Amino acid sequence: MEKKQFQAESKRLLEMMINSIYSQKEIFLRELISNASDAIDKIYYKALTDDSLSFNKDSYYIKITPDKESRTLKITDTGIGMTKDELETNLGTIAKSGSLAFKADNELKDGHDIIGQFGVGFYSAFMAADSVTVISKALNSEQGFKWESHNADGYTIEPFEKAEVGTEILLKIKENTEDENYDEFLDEYRLKAIIKKYSDFIRYPIKMDAMVSTPKEGSEELEETSEEQTINSMVPIWRKNKNELTDEDYSSFYAEKHYGFDKPLKHIHISVDGTVRYNAILFIPEQMPYDYYSKEFEKGLELYSSGVLIMEKCGDLLPDYFSFVKGMVDSEDLSLNISREILQQDKQLKFIAKNIKNKIKRELESLLKEDREKYEKFFSAFGRQLKYGVYSDFGAHKEDLQNLLMFHSSKEKKLVTLDEYISRMPEDQKYIYYASGESYERIEKLPQTEAVAEEGYEILYFTDEVDEFAIKMLMNYKEKEFRSVSSSDLGIEPKEKDSNKEEDAANTELFDAMKEILKGKVKDVRVSKRLKSYPVCFSTEGEVSIEMEKILSAMPNSQNVQAEKILEINTDHEVFQSLKSALGKDQEKLSLYTNLLYNQALLIEGLPVGDPVEFTNDICKIMV
Structure with missing residues (x-):
């Protein structure tokens, strides 16, 4: 019996392959079972063209046999087997695939799915075993042969008496170490779990002897007996x-x-x-x-x-x-x-x-x-992810996802699609209006919604932190631009254009004074064209809204991104007369009223008041 070296550059190459290309040691069982399945497939393909061969599927199987006492794991198949030359060629040459060669030699193309391609799966056995013994008898051969290798250090081949055609692989499982548990590859339940995980749909039965408890005849006592079980489902x-x-x-x-x-x-x-x-x-x-x-x-x-x-x-x-x-x-x-x-x-x-x-x-x-109903249930669970998809990758996927989006409607009081919103728009409505907030209830109370609602226009309520970011990326839907109810330009023409212009001019001095008091806090102070019953609110200019500011400020490294806020004053509200009466007569009172209105606008938006102590003192001054 002559010992031969593997036909590769070095033992180091083999060690590198079996220890590096696979991420988990349990994979070796998948690879050996796949090889066994290939061996049975080869008989099946031979039978297709050889009238002397018959293929009875019930006669073909793969069997796994663990033995804890001898620390061996046996994988047996009833496949085509290997001759001495095939053992030496397929197992003695690293990365020589017998399955790939068989597929090429037999011109197997579409519809024939032999698994093995690379010829390295067999060597994964050395991840779990100190030695590997392969006993095989090829189809139409009289003589069987034994291939054996210890620690991947060369191999031997010698004649071996084997009655049946097929291959038996015997692994001597390694002893446990501080870092690795090899006993799992001898445990019946663990082996079943590995087979179910990787090889559940191999088309041939994967069998294993399992211990089962059965009642003793004429007694209530139980006795353990061995019973052959099929582990895999076979037909996916x-x-x-x-x-x-x-x-x-x-x-x-x-x-x-x-x-x-x-x-x-x-x-x-x-x-x-x-x-x-x-x-x-x-x-x-x-x-x-x-x-x-x-x-x-x-x-x-x-x-x-x-x-x-x-x-x-x-x-x-x-x-x-x-x-x-x-x-x-x-x-x-x-x-x-x-x-x-x-x-x-x-x-x-x-x-x-x-x-x-x-x-x-x-x-x-x-x-x-x-x-x-079922879609809305899905959307309540995963709608946010679709919105992230619209926003991500600079809007590259917005066309794919826009028809799947839904938002709560001010009119319908339920989720609606953008298409449904568009279908209900009056002819004179320029934009798709939306309002952002923490909840539907909070949004309904926003002063900024008054003008849009008075026109009878539907408003989409945004409560997810990603909503506005997604809509900014979407920009428009069916040529209708999205517009926040807090935008400085709502696209709603005032019913009395001339009087609004006169009002702006008449209050220039007051608003300039208020703007000076709030210097650095607001971009401008203006007459509100949207407020009906509320005294004050914020509107914004630019790309960053107040809701976006809140979201960005809560992030790490927010860089203090802020919305360009405009303080809007309702000139029809009685509070406005108090402002006018203080102008030029009582600067302290004008500052007090201005700061109170500014902080009121902050609270309406859910923004923190800059100085709570000063704010409460200002309230006390009013009360006194």
């Missing part, structure tokens, strides 16, 4: 005909995959058989995950390649604004790297991601149109 739900599946089937799959503790609002089943083939099942959850807006939340879909789990969270398949979507994608056409854990950024992946994005959008639009 996404490969079944949609007509065969019920809503309950999809809900059960959602629960089994632990996508959430809620029930999904909607499922989306996609089957594409074109240039890039893939299947997908997507779910729109009913509730927001508790960690959705935290650093711990990770978006992404489960990614399978020919039924084998490659990535638990493939973020590249979902845009951020649809990050709430759960589910999976299975494709045999993706370009993977040698560990199968990292995708190459290729056109196939981008194609699938684009299709998924468009499908989610269409399904949400359909839900909005056909089941309004």
Whole structure:
């Protein structure tokens, strides 16, 4: 028996591969099971063209056998097996893929999804094992052979008597260390969990002997016996005909995959058989995950390649604004790297991601149109994320998302779409009006809404911190510009234009005096064309509104961004006469009234008063 060295540059290369290209040691079981599945596939493909071969699927399986006493783990398959030359070529040469060669030799193209491509998966066994023994007998061969390697330090091949065609891999599991627990790879329940996680949809049964408790005959006592169980599901739900599946089937799959503790609002089943083939099942959850807006939340879909789990969270398949979507994608056409854990950024992946994005959008639009109650439930959970999508990336996605947005309506007293708002606009209405605040109740009491409401115009209420930022990015909808009720220009023509101009001129001296008193606090003091019953309010100019100022000031490194505030005075209010009477006669009283009105405007907006003590003293002065 001759010992041979691996046909690669050095042992160091092998050690680097098995310790670096895989992120988790448990992956070795996925790789060995995938190789076993390939070996059975090869017999199936041979049978398609060889009349002397018959393929009875019930005769083919993969078996996992742990033995804690001997610290061994055995993986057995009834596949095509390997000759001595194939053992040496496939296992003695690093990165030599027997599956890839078989696929090329047999001209297997579309519709044939042999899993292995790179020939390195086998060596992942050394992550968990000190030694690996492979006993194999090839189809149509009389003689079996044993391949063996200790610590990845070369290998031996020798004849070995094996009755059945197929391959048996025996791993001598490493001893535990301070940093690593290898006992898990001998534990029946842990092995089942790994198989369910990565290889649940391998098309052949993965069997394991499990201990079960049964009553002794004629006795109430229990005895433990060994029973062979099939661990994997084999047929994935996404490969079944949609007509065969019920809503309950999809809900059960959602629960089994632990996508959430809620029930999904909607499922989306996609089957594409074109240039890039893939299947997908997507779910729109009913509730927001508790960690959705935290650093711990990770978006992404489960990614399978020919039924084998490659990535638990493939973020590249979902845009951020649809990050709430759960589910999976299975494709045999993706370009993977040698560990199968990292995708190459290729056109196939981008194609699938684009299709998924468009499908989610269409399904949400359909839900909005056909089941309004369910859509509003979705929007209450994830509407904010859609708004972030409008705002992010400099508005690159606003066209995709604008029809999905909803806001509370002053008239309808419920959520409405922008399209619904536009459909109700009177001919003379120039803008889509909105008002921002902490709650619907607070917004309804804002003085700034009076003029717009008096015209009979509908107002959209913004209560999410992202609302105004999103609308500023959207700018307009169907050629109608958005306009805040706090804007200095509402686009509403005063009914008495001349008298307003005269009033502005008549009060120039008073307003200049008030502006001087509030120097640095407001940009201007003006006659209000919007106030009806309130004495005072703020309006703004420029891009930053008062609500935006509040949000920005609460952020770290806010840089003191402020709105350009204009103090508007209602000249029809009795308070205005007090202001006029103090002008030129009592400067102290004019300052007192001006500061009180300014602080009143701050409180109306929910802004902090600069000096609360001074404010309360001013109130006391009025009372005295």
